[in-house]
Amino acid sequence: MTAQETVEHKYVYDFAEGNKDLKDLLGGKGANLAEMTNLGLPVPPGFTITTEACKAYLDTGAEPAGLADQIAAHLAALEREMGRRLGDPDDPLLVSVRSGAKFSMPGMMETVLNVGLNDRSVEGLARQAGAATDQGASGGADRFAWDSYRRLIQMFGKTVCDVPGEEFEHALDEVKRAKGTDLDLDLDADDLRGLVDTYKKIFSKHTGREFPQEPREQLDLAVRAVFDSWNAERAVVYRRQERIPADLGTAVNVVAMVFGNLGADSGTGVAFTRDPASGAQGIYGDYLANAQGEDVVAGIRNTVPLQELERIDKDSYDELLDYMARLERHYRDLCDIEFTIERGKLWMLQTRVGKRTAAAAFVIAGQLVDEGLIDLDEALHRVNGAQLAQLMFPRFQLDHEFEPVATGIGASPGAAVGKVVFTSARAVELAAEGEAVILVRRETNPDDLNGMIAAQGILTSRGGKTSHAAVVARGMGKTCVSGADGLNIDVPKRRFAVAGHTVTEGDVVSIDGTTGKVYLGEVPVSPSEVVRYFEGEVDPDTSDDALVKAVHRIMSHADASRRLAVRTNADTGADAARARRFGAEGIGLCRTEHMFLGDRRELVERLILARDPAEREDALAALLPLQRADFVEIFREMDGQPVTVRLIDPPLHEFLPPLEQLAVNVAVAQERGEDVAKEEALLAAVRRMHEENPMLGLRGVRLGLVIPGLFAMQVRAITEAAVECTRQGIRSYPEIMVPLVGAVQELETVRTEAERIIAEVVGGSDVNVLIGTMIEVPRAALTAGQIAEAAEFFSFGTNDLTQMGWGFSRDDVEGAFFWRYLELGIFGISPFESIDADGIGRLVRIAAEEGRAARPGLKLGVCGEHGGDPDSVHFFHAVGLDYVSCSPFRVPVARLEAGRAAVITTGSDSR
Numbered sequence: 001m002t003a004q005e006t007v008e009h010k011y012v013y014d015f016a017e018g019n020k021d022l023k024d025l026l027g028g029k030g031a032n033l034a035e036m037t038n039l040g041l042p043v044p045p046g047f048t049i050t051t052e053a054c055k056a057y058l059d060t061g062a063e064p065a066g067l068a069d070q071i072a073a074h075l076a077a078l079e080r081e082m083g084r085r086l087g088d089p090d091d092p093l094l095v096s097v098r099s100g101a102k103f104s105m106p107g108m109m110e111t112v113l114n115v116g117l118n119d120r121s122v123e124g125l126a127r128q129a130g131a132a133t134d135q136g137a138s139g140g141a142d143r144f145a146w147d148s149y150r151r152l153i154q155m156f157g158k159t160v161c162d163v164p165g166e167e168f169e170h171a172l173d174e175v176k177r178a179k180g181t182d183l184d185l186d187l188d189a190d191d192l193r194g195l196v197d198t199y200k201k202i203f204s205k206h207t208g209r210e211f212p213q214e215p216r217e218q219l220d221l222a223v224r225a226v227f228d229s230w231n232a233e234r235a236v237v238y239r240r241q242e243r244i245p246a247d248l249g250t251a252v253n254v255v256a257m258v259f260g261n262l263g264a265d266s267g268t269g270v271a272f273t274r275d276p277a278s279g280a281q282g283i284y285g286d287y288l289a290n291a292q293g294e295d296v297v298a299g300i301r302n303t304v305p306l307q308e309l310e311r312i313d314k315d316s317y318d319e320l321l322d323y324m325a326r327l328e329r330h331y332r333d334l335c336d337i338e339f340t341i342e343r344g345k346l347w348m349l350q351t352r353v354g355k356r357t358a359a360a361a362f363v364i365a366g367q368l369v370d371e372g373l374i375d376l377d378e379a380l381h382r383v384n385g386a387q388l389a390q391l392m393f394p395r396f397q398l399d400h401e402f403e404p405v406a407t408g409i410g411a412s413p414g415a416a417v418g419k420v421v422f423t424s425a426r427a428v429e430l431a432a433e434g435e436a437v438i439l440v441r442r443e444t445n446p447d448d449l450n451g452m453i454a455a456q457g458i459l460t461s462r463g464g465k466t467s468h469a470a471v472v473a474r475g476m477g478k479t480c481v482s483g484a485d486g487l488n489i490d491v492p493k494r495r496f497a498v499a500g501h502t503v504t505e506g507d508v509v510s511i512d513g514t515t516g517k518v519y520l521g522e523v524p525v526s527p528s529e530v531v532r533y534f535e536g537e538v539d540p541d542t543s544d545d546a547l548v549k550a551v552h553r554i555m556s557h558a559d560a561s562r563r564l565a566v567r568t569n570a571d572t573g574a575d576a577a578r579a580r581r582f583g584a585e586g587i588g589l590c591r592t593e594h595m596f597l598g599d600r601r602e603l604v605e606r607l608i609l610a611r612d613p614a615e616r617e618d619a620l621a622a623l624l625p626l627q628r629a630d631f632v633e634i635f636r637e638m639d640g641q642p643v644t645v646r647l648i649d650p651p652l653h654e655f656l657p658p659l660e661q662l663a664v665n666v667a668v669a670q671e672r673g674e675d676v677a678k679e680e681a682l683l684a685a686v687r688r689m690h691e692e693n694p695m696l697g698l699r700g701v702r703l704g705l706v707i708p709g710l711f712a713m714q715v716r717a718i719t720e721a722a723v724e725c726t727r728q729g730i731r732s733y734p735e736i737m738v739p740l741v742g743a744v745q746e747l748e749t750v751r752t753e754a755e756r757i758i759a760e761v762v763g764g765s766d767v768n769v770l771i772g773t774m775i776e777v778p779r780a781a782l783t784a785g786q787i788a789e790a791a792e793f794f795s796f797g798t799n800d801l802t803q804m805g806w807g808f809s810r811d812d813v814e815g816a817f818f819w820r821y822l823e824l825g826i827f828g829i830s831p832f833e834s835i836d837a838d839g840i841g842r843l844v845r846i847a848a849e850e851g852r853a854a855r856p857g858l859k860l861g862v863c864g865e866h867g868g869d870p871d872s873v874h875f876f877h878a879v880g881l882d883y884v885s886c887s888p889f890r891v892p893v894a895r896l897e898a899g900r901a902a903v904i905t906t907g908s909d910s911r
Contacts, residue, residue, distance in 0.1 A: 011053040012070040014077070015046055020331075025050050027251030029100025032351050039330065041323055041348045045081050046095070046255035047074040051102070054227045054249035068220070075219075075254070082256055087215030091128055092121035094148070094257040097222040099229060101250040104352055106471040107446040108238045109229040109250055110159045112222040113292060114152035114257060118213040122149045122196075129262060142189035144262055150192055151292065153199040153211055156218065160225040163206040171198045185290060219254070226252045234446045236825075241453055241476060246825060258347045260340040261292050265313065268293045271306055271320065271337045273328040276356040276474060277413060277514070279363030279546070283307055283321070285337075286464040293338055293349065302483055303464045316346045327351050332373040333382070334364050355474050357413050358387035359547050366550035376557045377903040383554060384900065385870035385893035390414070391551065392534075392889065394525035396512055404517035405499040408459070408484030411470035413514040416457025416479035417522050419506050422494050424451025426505070431455070438509055440496060442489050443482075444469040452478060457511050459518060461487040461496075479513035487518075534582045534892055555892065558899025559583070564876065565883035566894045567642070569863060571595060573633035579888035583895050586641035586733075587634065588795060588885020589863035592714060593650040595630050596623075605657070608707065609685045620713045627714060631721030635732040639725075642733040644795060644863070644885075646774060647714050647750075649700045649739035657682070659690050695800075695809065700740025704750060711738075715754045719761040719769055726765055735770040737795055742777040744786040751790055772859070775847050776800035784847035788854040795885075796844050798864030798872075802831050805840045832865065835872040845879050852880075861885060870897045877901035 018026045018034030026034065030048030037043045049071065056064035079085050084093035094116040099109035117125065122145050129141035157163035172184070175195050179186060187195070203211045212218055229235060230250045239246055260268035271285035286303035289312065310317040320339060323346075327335045336354030340347045356364065365379035374382070396402075396415045418436035421427045424447070427439045431454035439455040441448065443462040452458055452472060457479035460469045464483050473480030488497040494505040501520060503509065510523035532538045533548045540552035567588035568579030576587060596604045603622050610616035634643060662683050669676045689698070704711035715736060722732040736754060741747045751771050758769050773790075775781055776797030784794070803810045810832055821827045835841050844862075851858045861883040866872035868886030873894055876884055878901070886894050 009052075009064075009066065010070070011050050011064060011067045012074050013048050013050065014074060015043060015048070018048065023102045024248075025052065025251070027051060027100035027102055027253075028104055028352055029098060029350055030251045030253050033253065033255070035330075036327075036348055036351060039326065041326075042346060043348050044256040044258050045078055046253060047071075047078065048100070049223060049252040049254070051249040051251050054230060054251065055247070057224070057227045058230065058249065063224075071219075071223075071254075078254075078256060086116045086219070087118060087121050088124060089120035090124045092116055092124050092215075094125070095219065096253075096255045096257055097219065097226060098253045098255065099226045099250045100253050101230070101244075102248050103242070103244045104355065105235060105238055105242075105244070106355075107468045108235040108449070109232065110226050111294070112152070112155050112159055112218075112225070113294065114148045115156075115218045115222055116215040117149045117152050118215065120213075121215075122146060125149075129259075140189060143187075143192060144259070146189050146192035146196055147184075147187075147261060148259070150196045150199055151294075152218075153196065153203060155294075156211075156222065157199070157203045157206070159229075160221050161203065161207045163203055167202050167206075168199060171195065171202065223252050223254075226250060234449045237449050237453070238472075240822060240825075240828065241449075243828060255349075258340050258342045258345075258349075259292070260288075260342065261290050262343055263290055265343050266290060266341055267309075267312070268340045269303070269306060269309065269338075271324060271339065272354055273324050273335045273337075274360070274364055274367075276334065276336070276354050276360055277410060279356070279360035279367065279550075281367065287312070293340060302462060302485060313341060313344065316341050316344065319346050323348060329373070332368065332378075334360070355471060357474050358390040359413060361387050362391070362550040362554060363546050366546075366553055369553075376554075377561070379554055380557055380561065380896075380900050380903050383896070385873070385897040388530075388551070388896050389890070389893050391530040391547070392528055392892070394527055394531075395514075396510065396519075397524045397526035402519050402523050405501060405520055406484045406486035406518040408461075408481040408486075408516045408518065409464055409470075410512065410514045410516035411464070411467070411482040412458075412473040412478060412480035414457065414479030415510070415512060415523070415525050416455075417508065417510045417525075418456040420496075420503055420509055421451070421455070421505055422489070422491050424448045424454075427451035427454045438511060440487070440489060440509075441469070442491070443467060444472070452476065457481070457513065459484060459487075459509070459511050461485055461489050473513075479511060481511045481513055481516050481518060484516070484518055535578075536581055555583075555896060555899075558896045560899075561902045562895065562898035563902055564873070564881065564894075564898035566891055566898060567644075567861065567863075567883050567885040568888050568891055569867075569885055570634070570888060573637045575888055576634050576637040579891055580637065580641075582888055582891040584641075584888065584891045585883070587638055587643040588861050588867070588883060589737075590634060590643060590645045591649070592627070592630075592646060593648045595627065596648065596650075600626060607710065608689070609682065611681075613708075616707070616709060620709050624713050624717055627717035628721045628724075631718050631734075632724055635721055635725045635734070636728075636730050638732075640731045640733075642735055644735040644737050644772075644793075644861075645714075645718055646737045646739050647701075647704060647711050649703075649774075657686060659683075659686050662686055695803070701738050701746045701750060702740065704738075705746065711750055712753055712757055715757045716761060719758050719767070722767045722769065723761060723763075723765050726767055732767070733770075734767075735772060735793060737772055737774050737793075739774045739797070740777060740800075741773045741775075741787065742779045744783065744790055747773050747787060747790045770859075774863070775844075776804070776864075778805050778843060781843035781847040785850040785854040788851040788858055791851075791855070791858070793859035793861070794847065794851055796847070796860075796862040796864065796881075798835060798840065798844070798862055798866045799832065801843060801864070802836065802840050805843060806831060806836075808832075834869050835866045835875050837875050841875055841879070844876075848879050848881065868894050873897035874901045874904075 015034045015037040020031045020035035023031045026048045082093050084091050086093045094114050097112045126141045126145035129144050154168040158165040200211050260266045267289040268291050269287035275284045285306035287306050287309045288303045334354045335351050338350040361383045365382040368374045369379050418438040420440050421437045427437050428450050430437050436456045438457050439451050440459045443460050458469050458473050460482045467482050470482050486498050496503050508522050510519040529545050540548050565585045567586040568584035569589040570576040570579050570587050571591050571594040607619035666679045666683050718734050722734045725732045738750050770792040772793030774797045775794050860881045863885040867884035868890030884894050
């Protein structure tokens with residue numbers, strides 16, 4: 001690369017050169033540091049190395065040409081501004097090296113503090129801090145300097161050189177034990193000087209070299225470690241969990257150090273402009289005196305509430321509140337702020353739009369509308385269906401029998417019940433076996449991510465609302481109680497003691513992430529207020545619940561905004577009634593094969609195995625009134641709404657005796673000399689119809705064409721039910737859907753007979769029956785123009801369309817190898833969970849376009865599981881479908897996402 005090209009490709013930006021809209025280039029942290037700098041807030045000087053530099057490094061394994069020179073130039077400018085040089089033995093400049101991706105990934109990537117310290121500059125740092133303190137043995141400039149040095153070796157060793165972090169922790173514990181204390185602050189300068197020597201030996205043992213004394217080498221190695229941490233296992237897992245693209249890379253922020261561990265007039269904290277758990281307005285956060293920022297988020301020392309800062313340092317407190325208000329107005333959202341006070345001087349270290357619980361997301365969105373900061377469209381943009389689904393989970397039903405054994409901080413709401421585990425590995429293991437688990441730790445760290453994902457809830461004995469456990473749990477929608485210091489946790493023995501009880505691994509506990517209470521045993525749960533609202537049991541106009549009011553307001557706007565109708569998948573009157581209460585505008589999939597299970601299975605078996613027309617007609621005659629009654633019940637519940645009834649579509653084996661068991665029964669009966677003529681005939685019939693791959697066999701339209709009268713019986717039952725309902729004053733709009741069509745000739749054959757039966761049954765009554773098909777075979781999607789000539793509607797069966805399009809057996813592959821595909825990044829998410837827009841989605845798009853080209857006004861919907869998936873709903877909106885259909889419980893989610901799809905501009909991030 002030429003010098004001119006190097007100049008043109010800018011890899012490093014001073015904070016004053018950026019702004020909050022450059023997150024793709026500067027990462028979230030760098031962009032927001034730049035924004036606060038531009039706003040005139042007190043931000044320590046520094047510069048940002050761009051995500052482009054990271055991506056170039058990860059692609060080639062080497063820093064891009066020109067990066068080293070650009071870092072040197074910006075470092076020199078920083079030194080001039082601060083009046084100090086990196087590593088100067090007399091007056092050293094120290095810097096932090098911090099990650100900062102576009103999307104917040106709390107604790108998933110690396111940070112190194114105090115870069116620039118070495119055996120010489122540590123003495124200069126002590127002189128710089130000043131000898132005069134009033135902190136006694138726990139304070140003093142010497143203590144501060146050596147504490148900073150031991151932190152650097154510890155963080156640098158673990159982060160940059162993969163030295164096991166627990167060795168440093170064990171060494172620190174030994175020094176504290178020898179001192180007879182549990183607190184770091186009780187260690188004096190001599191203790192810490194000795195600890196530095198111990199840390200250096202640990203570093204040398206594991207790396208084969210001495211701890212680097214050259215400050216620029218420390219800086220360069222720290223920058224590379226942050227780049228490398230983008231692909232660390234925990235970062236990859238977190239991105240997959242949060243659906244963050246893997247190709248973004250991280251920026252690196254190099255910031256002049258300011259120190260919160262200089263004594264009682266110094267400290268560090270995290271503040272939220274509103275409560276991230278409930279959305280309530282007020283002052284929320286944690287403060288820790290005489291500490292660095294990592295001490296707060298790591299949860300290794302229990303913090304005090306932010307309000308205590310008013311008593312400790314009122315000037316800094318008032319100044320902080322002013323900055324918090326300014327930032328919230330500027331960002332028009334809840335802000336998460338990190339700050340440090342260095343000897344009475346407030347420094348703003350970071351701000352970002354804060355993670356929040358699902359409840360807080362809805363409440364805050366409504367508050368901001370009331371305050372005139374956003375409109376209802378933006379409020380709808382600020383929430384999502386996944387959050388709404390979380391609000392519909394049950395909560396604890398408490399009475400006098402349940403007394404908490406401990407109370408911590410309600411860090412992430414919800415009711416979680418499960419078996420206690422003490423390690424992430426055990427959480428993953430038991431969850432894979434189908435067990436619900438609660439991960440119990442003193443404090444979590446980024447290495448616990450897999451266990452946190454697997455657990456129903458997280459319980460820690462240390463930390464606050466801004467600890468690692470709290471922040472990550474809120475982001476994932478997991479229940480979390482932190483800082484339950486009544487728990488005495490013994491990880492090696494896999495137990496904890498609390499209030500006179502001993503709880504061992506495998507015992508069941510219940511944790512309440514709203515109140516912070518911990519209960520022994522299983523506490524029963526009750527429906528959430530949000531579900532009661534959707535059920536019509538809570539009136540939002542008279543309710544005092546802020547969450548119910550916020551959900552009602554945003555849902556009302558979503559319904560007013562959306563173009564997509566939302567139907568439900570329901571096979572019974574009870575399901576239909578619940579879905580209608582939840583806002584369903586009809587049934588998009590009534591699966592008639594579900595009506596034939598249980599007591600009716602024998603009738604279907606008789607029909608399939610009938611040896612002559614007479615036997616077949618007897619079975620059909622017995623089924624007809626049962627089917628008619630089914631449809632009358634469903635039409636009654638859906639009075640005035642369309643009901644799409646799918647003709648029977650089972651894999652044939654679901655209605656036949658198992659071949660292997662039948663063969664064994666016949667063999668045993670023959671051995672006993674019993675008369676087995678009837679059983680032998682049945683065995684022969686089952687063998688004749690046995691299929692190696694039933695999902696691709698005699699099912700759907702094929703079964704209807706092979707077994708005369710089967711579809712005809714169903715069409716007659718549907719039409720007779722509609723006529724009967726009309727006579728009762730019930731408005732029914734039946735839509736008959738023919739499944740598994742791959743060729744228009746199949747649909748034409750069924751349609752001809754169906755139209756004859758409908759005309760015969762309807763007579764002069766005011767009943768209109770539509771006939772359409774399910775697009776679930778790839779060939780049907782590719783010949784949709786032909787099929788539309790014979791169909792009045794299409795409903796996309798995306799479950800089978802995905803199965804056949806990918807060549808996957810959905811009954812087998814998820815447990816067999818999907819975990820590996822997700823691990824390797826082949827999938828970001830299972831294609832059965834969220835629509836594969838590039839592949840299966842393209843089939844949907846082709847069928848929609850060609851179908852409507854052949855039949856303008858063709859009604860289009862989707863009835864696979866994707867109909868209730870938030871991301872998929874946005875895709876179906878963009879393709880131009882008329883409705884989505886999903887399970888009753890997902891109807892509110894689909895309504896919300898359909899509204900969001902209508903107001904969010906194309907290409908915006910809806911996560």
